[in-house]
Amino acid sequence: DAKTTQPNSMESNEEEPVHLPCNHSTISGTDYIHWYRQLPSQGPEYVIHGLTSNVNNRMASLAIAEDRKSSTLILHRATLRDAAVYYCILRDGIQGAQKLVFGQGTRLTINP
Amino acid sequence: GAGVSQTPSNKVTEKGKYVELRCDPISGHTALYWYRQSLGQGPEFLIYFQGTGAADDSGLPNDRFFAVRPEGSVSTLKIQRTERGDSAVYLCASSERGLSEQFFGPGTRLTVL
Numbered sequence: 001d002a003k004t005t006q007p008n009s010m011e012s013n014e015e016e017p018v019h020l021p022c023n024h025s026t027i028s029g030t031d032y033i034h035w036y037r038q039l040p041s042q043g044p045e046y047v048i049h050g051l052t053s054n055v056n057n058r059m060a061s062l063a064i065a066e067d068r069k070s071s072t073l074i075l076h077r078a079t080l081r082d083a084a085v086y087y088c089i090l091r092d093g094i095q096g097a098q099k100l101v102f103g104q105g106t107r108l109t110i111n112p
Numbered sequence: 113g114a115g116v117s118q119t120p121s122n123k124v125t126e127k128g129k130y131v132e133l134r135c136d137p138i139s140g141h142t143a144l145y146w147y148r149q150s151l152g153q154g155p156e157f158l159i160y161f162q163g164t165g166a167a168d169d170s171g172l173p174n175d176r177f178f179a180v181r182p183e184g185s186v187s188t189l190k191i192q193r194t195e196r197g198d199s200a201v202y203l204c205a206s207s208e209r210g211l212s213e214q215f216f217g218p219g220t221r222l223t224v225l
Binding site: 036041042043044045046049085087098099100101102103104105 | 116143145147153154155156157160162167168171203205213214215216217218219
């Protein structure tokens, strides 16, 4: 699986938008971009994924650069419950590397 | 509906002992994964089952680690002759099929004294 690069940590304020960046300059054409997050003392949970087009769901939005070498997870209005480690992961949609390869992720702190 | 469950939630054992960790996946999920997570690190893949068979065991660190899923549902991760370095949180996940969203359990915290 191709490698991703994320900032170690970020901080934001409650009720403000948060933009979490991810660089994946060696992404291949069949790699999907997945985001998971891990709240304290819990297992990771799926957030969103996409291939080329921007994606929205009830949790977040995913903005994918035109060249696909970077993406941004957007939390539109952060709450204290969004404090977690966020992982950006590439998964090959064809070869089917079913395992998730986690990096260090970004630890997001939300200030009240 | 019920999510992925893991038992026990905590396990403390002594160096050299044998331990078994259990995972109950979401009903109907054919794919099951084991990961382990050391403090301050992201989860690290151990093994993946598709049905009853281990489709990818490339993450098992050595032959002291073994996992089974005899009926394609519940899985057990077995660790022989535990070492202090085995201390970690062991996470189980399941998915409907190999490439779909993975649902994680709360993990088993293993401490080897």
